[in-house]
Amino acid sequence: MCGIVGLFLKDKSLEPQLGALLTDMLITMTDRGPDSAGIAIYGDPSPTTSKVTVQSENPDRDFADLAEKVQPLVGGPVSLSRRDTHAVLHVPHGTAEALRRQLKDVASDVRVMSFGDSLEIYKEVGLPRDVAARFDIASMTGTHGIGHTRMATESAVTTLGAHPFNTGSDQCLVHNGSLSNHNSLRRKLRREGIHIETLNDTEVAAAYLTWKMQTGATLGEALEKSLEDLDGFFNFVVGTRDGFGVVRDPIACKPAVMAETDQYVAFGSEYRALVNLPGIEQARVWEPEPATVYFWTHGDTATPTGKAA
Amino acid sequence: MQTYDLAADGLRGLNATLQAQSDETNQTEWTIVNPRGSHAIAVGLDAPIEVKVMGSTGYYCAGMNKQATVHVHGSAGPGVAENMMSGTVVIDGDASQYAGATGHGGTLVIKGNASSRCGISMKGIDIVVHGNVGHMSAFMAQSGNLVVCGDAGDALGDSIYEARLFVRGSVKSLGADCIEKEMRPEHIELLRDLLARGGCDAKPEEFKRYGSARQLYNFKVDNAY
Missing domain, CATH: 3.30.70 (Alpha-Beta Plaits)
Known part of the structure; x- marks a missing residue:
């Protein structure tokens, strides 16, 4: 079990509150991941x-x-x-x-x-409330951000085992689930010259996306291919300099809820992570489909792009 | 009518209060405000009371229900009405995965869509979904009825025993040992009653029935030890 939260702002007037909103969401997800916590925040390029x-x-x-x-x-x-x-x-x-x-x-x-x-990542071992406080995440501003609360399964509880993982310039990934083919995939990716730091399964997923994009895939295409090449349970939320994406494995037993208003797109492992967002009562709330890539970018029309390339 | 503010008074107090209601209670109508996606709201009830939940719920709302009517004015998280024995649970919005799992009886009505594994291992519950259901719905379903007014996802009724599945729209794929079956007059009558109980105005003649081909391991006498 782990907790994921994500917030992609469409309304610039919310940008000064990004850190505070994400902190509240992150702390709500403490029961899902009390081992460590981390946040990726995009702002001020x-x-x-x-x-x-x-x-x-x-x-x-x-x-x-x-x-x-x-x-x-x-x-x-x-x-x-x-x-x-x-x-x-x-x-x-x-x-x-x-x-x-x-x-x-x-x-x-x-x-x-x-x-x-644009990207900055802060992550440490400890309760989400304590991790958020030591970095003063609540004071941060930005356009979008992704947070993670970790309950470790596949590798040790360390700072480097915490999420989010940086996958390439201004790219990050968080994961709820566990991958079962990460050892063989790690060996393959290392042979391809991809740098992998830890024994963590999620880092392999991050490295996989980096490798796919280095060989010409867009992030959307890389996420599509991940559905074929990664074995195990996963909800991934990814960030890029301008974008925010979500994909779930075909079995989709890890929970996910999304909400969208004119002001933002939000992701939570559970609905209760979203309840303090402004205007949530009027938001369109739905569960993302299995094996479907969703992606939003600033400037595009704000609709989910299932099977986006 | 009794009103309970979950944000102010807490979940343990709520469930203890509702579980303490007897068959003869005079406090038959309850309204729960500020559910805010909390887990395990109104679980283990065993009295003929009506509980309205004014908002969306998290994991396991109305689990193990007996007799009570629980009406969620919002959407429900994973495992709503899990292992229900009797009574009625109504969800105005969508339900997340494994809604009505292992239910032995009672009626679960979902007015929006249900996601994956709706009615997994159902054992006698009736489930009426106004929208669609996700993949692996009615997996290992043993008894009871699942009515889907929209479409069903992949592997409907995989490894099904004796439950009846009625789907009005498309079925993306059928699971192992699940087949389309003839819709006989008694099934039309049964479905008419289920639709009425589910507050659904669809016509029973528009549905197809699916069930077990009875070819899997447990049904083959030749497979016996």
Whole structure:
């Protein structure tokens, strides 16, 4: 069991409340996942800088001179904004992906949580309420975000085993379920040169999507293919810089509820995660169909796109 | 009429209060406000009372119901009316997976759609769904009636025993050992009564009946040990 929440805003006036709304949803899902919690939040992209979110067990020591250490690697100015055990490195635009691979050479104890232009990921072991408080998620603004509360089954309760997982620039994935072919798929993906950090099943799903997209698939196509190649139970909620997607396995025994109004699209493992959203009484509420890809992007018409490419 | 505010007074208090009602209670009408998707609302009731739930519910609403009428003015989460023995449960909106699972008796009416595994292992319950049902509905159904006024998803009635399934719309696929069967006059009459009890104005003649081909392991005497 795990809990998933997601909120994709259509109405810009809600953006200052994104963190607060997601925090409330996340804490409601504590019973489904008290081991650890995490959140991916999209906001504030800059045309001149990209972001690398990093984590350290010893942030006082590791973050003190991290910006100076990183500067030569990216060849430009670097600023660091810290939140508890995490920090966002603002680096020259387009240098984030290379830095992700090089960072361990200059700061071996610092771990990369995410990279991209808009995405930041914060995740730690502990109750969702405590995790949300230490990062002050309630104060965050943004266009969309995805949260996860974890009850671990397939790998240890660690920071790196927590969700969301970063799957590529500005891409993230959370998972409720368990995959049964993740070991063989991990070996296959590593042979293809895909970097996989942990023994966690969800990271394999994330890496699978990255691999599919590196070989030319859109996110929608990659999600479609995941229905064929991943064996097990899954509800995935994925984020991209402009979009928000949902897919459930064909058996669909993991719960999912969605709600849509003129102001937002929301996902919850259970309806009670959604009850404090503004206007929920008037929202269209439905259960996403099994083996069907749903995807929303900013700027498009706000209708679910079953079997979207 | 009694009103219970779930947000203010809590779930344990609600179920203890409702379960304490006897056959002779004078408090026969209850309204529950602020359900907010809570789990296990109005479970284990055993008195001829009417309970209105003013909003949507989470897991296992009205489970193990006996005698009572529970009416959800909203949608219901997974496992609504699970293992019902008697009485009536009405859902105005949609029901999530395994609605009416293992039910022994009573009537479950879903005015919207039901998702996967509706009526799984049903053992005598009558279920009337005004909309569609999802995949694996009536899986291993043993007894009772499932009426679907819309369409049924994949693998309807997989490994079915002796339940009757009536579907007005399309069936995406039939499960193992489930076949279409002849609609005889007694089935039309039975269905007419079920539709009336479910508050549905569909005509019984528009439905097809499905049931067990009785070819699976348990039915073959040659398979006996």
